[in-house]
Amino acid sequence: MLATFKVDKTRQTVDVSKPIDISIPLEASEHNPLAWYLDLPKIEPVKMDDWTGKVSEGASVNFNNIYFNPHAHGTHTECVGHITSKFISINEQLKEFFFTAELITVLPETIGEDQLISKLKIESALGDNRPEALIIRTLPNDTTKKSRKYSNTNWPYLHHEAATFIREIGVKHLLIDLPSVDKEKDDGKLLAHRAFWNYPKAPRMDATITEFIYVPNSVKDDSYMLNLQIASFNNDATPSKPILYKFISSL
Numbered sequence: 441m442l443a444t445f446k447v448d449k450t451r452q453t454v455d456v457s458k459p460i461d462i463s464i465p466l467e468a469s470e471h472n473p474l475a476w477y478l479d480l481p482k483i484e485p486v487k488m489d490d491w492t493g494k495v496s497e498g499a500s501v502n503f504n505n506i507y508f509n510p511h512a513h514g515t516h517t518e519c520v521g522h523i524t525s526k527f528i529s530i531n532e533q534l535k536e537f538f539f540t541a542e543l544i545t546v547l548p549e550t551i552g553e554d555q556l557i558s559k560l561k562i563e564s565a566l567g568d569n570r571p572e573a574l575i576i577r578t579l580p581n582d583t584t585k586k587s588r589k590y591s592n593t594n595w596p597y598l599h600h601e602a603a604t605f606i607r608e609i610g611v612k613h614l615l616i617d618l619p620s621v622d623k624e625k626d627d628g629k630l631l632a633h634r635a636f637w638n639y640p641k642a643p644r645m646d647a648t649i650t651e652f653i654y655v656p657n658s659v660k661d662d663s664y665m666l667n668l669q670i671a672s673f674n675n676d677a678t679p680s681k682p683i684l685y686k687f688i689s690s691l
C-alpha cells in the first residue's frame with residue numbers, strides 16, 4: 441500500500457509495506473542493552489498459589505508481568521517531564537506521529553576522555569535540510585549496539601551548542617542511538633536535554649527526545665517519513681517504536 445503525504449507544497453509517497461524499524465526490541469535476556477547501572481529487565485509468568493501463567497506449565501494463556509525501565513532498557517521517547525519537578529506525561533504531549541525526518545551519520549570527536557558530537561558536525565551533515573525530526577547515527581555503528589552494556593562507559597554525547605542549533609532550526613523530535621544525548625556522568629547538568637527543550641527559559645512541551653535507537657548500516661543517510669509510535673504510558677518516558685519510510689521519488 442502506498443501513502444502520499446502533502447509536505448508544504450510537495451507530495452511525498454511512501455510504501456507502507458516497507459517499514460524500516462529503528463527500535464531495539466526489549467527482551468529479558470543477556471542480549472538486551474543496559475544503561476544507568478540497572479540489571480536486565482524481567483519478563484516472568486504471574487504466579488498465584490499453585491498456578492503459573494504459562495501454557496507450557498498447564499495454564500490456558502501466557503500471562504507475564506514485565507519489569508523494566510524505559511530509560512535503561514531500550515528504545516524510548518521522553519518529553520521535558522524527564523527533567524522537571526512537575527509531572528509532565530509524554531502521552532499527553534506527543535499527539536502527532538508522522539514527521540519529516542533526516543537521517544545523518546556522525547563520527548564523534550575525541551576530546552580528552554570524552555567523545556562529543558559538535559554543532560559543526562551536525563551543521564555539515566544536515567546541509568540545507570530542515571526536518572521536523574533529526575535522527576543521529578553515531579560511528580562506529582554495528583549490531584553490538586543492540587545488546588551493549590553502557591554503564592560506566594562514558595558514551596559519546598551531543599555538545600549543548602549542537603542541541604541548541606538543533607532546536608533553533610526547528611527540529612521538534614531528536615533521535616539518537618545512545619542511552620542519552622548527554623554525557624553519562626555530568627553531575628545532573630543534562631545540558632543537551634535542557635538546550636533542546638529550552639528548559640527552563642521557554643520549555644518546548646511538544647518536543648521529544650528518543651534514545652537507544654539502532655539504525656542498521658543498510659539504511660542510508662537521507663530524508664524519510666518517520667512514524668514515531670509510542671506506548672500510551674502516562675510517564676515522562678515510554679518505550680517507543682520509531683519507523684522510517686523511504687520516499688518514492690517517481691511513481
Ligand SMILES: N[C@@H](CC(=O)c1ccccc1NC=O)C(=O)O
Pocket residue numbers: 476511619620621622623624625626627628629630
Ligand atoms: N547524567 C546524569 C544522570 C542521568 O542523566 C540519568 C540518570 C538515570 C536515568 C536517566 C538519566 N538520564 C537520561 O537521559 C547525572 O550524572 O546525574
